[in-house]
Amino acid sequence: xxxxxxxxxxxxxxxxxxxxxxxxxxxxxxxxxxxxxxxxxxxxxxxxxxxxxxxxxxxxxxxxxxxxxxxxxxxxxxxxxxxxxxxxxxxxxxxxxxxxxxxxxxxxxxxxxxxxxxxxxxxxxxxxxxxxxxxxxxxxxxxxxxxxxxxxxxxxxxxxxxxxxxxxxxxxxxxxxxxxxxxxxxxxxxxxxxxxxxxxxxxxxxxxxxxxxxxxxxxxxxxxxxxxxxxxxxxxxxxxxxxxxxxxxxx
Numbered sequence: 001x002x003x004x005x006x007x008x009x010x011x012x013x014x015x016x017x018x019x020x021x022x023x024x025x026x027x028x029x030x031x032x033x034x035x036x037x038x039x040x041x042x043x044x045x046x047x048x049x050x051x052x053x054x055x056x057x058x059x060x061x062x063x064x065x066x067x068x069x070x071x072x073x074x075x076x077x078x079x080x081x082x083x084x085x086x087x088x089x090x091x092x093x094x095x096x097x098x099x100x101x102x103x104x105x106x107x108x109x110x111x112x113x114x115x116x117x118x119x120x121x122x123x124x125x126x127x128x129x130x131x132x133x134x135x136x137x138x139x140x141x142x143x144x145x146x147x148x149x150x151x152x153x154x155x156x157x158x159x160x161x162x163x164x165x166x167x168x169x170x171x172x173x174x175x176x177x178x179x180x181x182x183x184x185x186x187x188x189x190x191x192x193x194x195x196x197x198x199x200x201x202x203x204x205x206x207x208x209x210x211x212x213x214x215x216x217x218x219x220x221x222x223x224x225x226x227x228x229x230x231x232x233x234x235x236x237x238x239x240x241x242x243x244x245x246x247x248x249x250x251x
Contacts, residue, residue, distance in 0.1 A: 002052070004078075004087045005231060006128065007031040008061050008121075009094025011040040014141070014186065017224030018091060019043055023050040025228050028082055032059040032094065055081045061094045061120035062112070067127040074131055086133045089231045092121035092140045102154040110155050117159035122166060135178040137231055140167045142242065144187040148250040160185075164242055171240030180239035184226060187246020189218040213248025222247070 005022050009015040010031035019029045020043075029047055033040035033056055040056040047054035055077060059070055078084050095116050098109055121140055132138065142164050145157040164183050171181040188208040208217045226245040229235065 001084065002026060002028050003089065004028045004030065004082055004084065005089035005091060006087050007091040007093055008059070008124065009034065011036050011043055011056070014189065014220055014223045015091070015093040016043050017220035018093065018227040019054070019224075020046060020050070021221070021224030021228040022089075022231060023047040023052040023054070025232065026052065027089070027228075027231070028053040030055050030057070030077065030082070030087070032057050032061070034058070034060055034094070053082055061124060062115040064115075064119060064123045067124055070124075071127040071131070074128070078131070086131050087128075088133055088136050090125065090128060090132060090136070090138045091227060091231065092125065092138070094120065095141065097153075098156045099152045100155065101152055105155045110158075113155045113159040114162070117156075118162045118166065121163065125170065129174070132177075132179060136180075137235070138170060138174070138179060138181040139227065139230055140164075140170075140181070140183050142167075142183045142185040144185050144244055144246045144249055146185060147244065167242070168240050175239065180236070182230060182235075182238060182240070183242040184223070184230060185242055185244040185246070186223050186226075187212070187218055187244070187249040189220060189223060208249070211250055212246065213251050216247065218245070218247055 005027050007015050007019055007029060010019040011033035019031055022029060044054040044056055059066065098113055100109060125138060140163050142160040143157065145153045146160040146164055167181050167183040174181055205217050209215055223245055
């Protein structure tokens with residue numbers, strides 16, 4: 001049977017790149033999108049053109065109250081679209097950023113970061129755990145900013161730091177089912193994240209390249225390839241780890 005991955009937030013950016021990279025490795029993909037149905041459908045078509053099955057579902061991963069309904073729909077979707085009742089991989093990718101000083105960060109801004117990056121992945125994983133195969137793999141997305149500090153990223157980085165702790169506890173508690181859980185921490189990537197600041201700002205692009213060992217800004221494909229590497233049987237002896245894919249930022 002073909003392997004199957006669930007990815008949150010794969011209509012664009014790193015989630016899209018991860019979905020396409022997994023499809024190149026022969027993995028079917030069920031993914032969520034927040035608002036842009038047209039973009040999600042284009043990703044479905046791209047995956048199908050690679051010879052794999054794909055299906056998109058709208059979900060706001062901040063809306064914990066929606067998870068019971070989503071998991072309730074999952075059995076029907078799996079049976080109807082993929083002819084199965086379980087999944088091999090879960091990639092908790094959906095997220096957005098915030099650039100504000102700690103001094104000026106509001107209560108609502110911090111709550112939003114925690115809802116998107118901590119509460120959402122925590123409770124969605126909890127809801128989907130019955131569908132993850134014994135011996136499967138969960139990959140949570142963090143950030144290089146949880147290791148190094150850049151002013152203006154504090155609230156976002158705090159949430160991602162919680163993701164890394166969450167990963168270790170998931171790895172320990174889910175090990176009885178041989179489910180591996182790891183963290184992937186991207187560095188600065190040239191996508192539309194934070195309004196494309198790294199991608200579209202030449203000064204920012206040059207700065208990132210100057211403090212990166214490999215001498216350039218990361219591309220979405222770099223992260224997609226890292227996801228495909230980690231979500232494979234070749235990573236079977238890796239769990240509870242933080243793997244940074246940043247080209248060597250701030251070494």
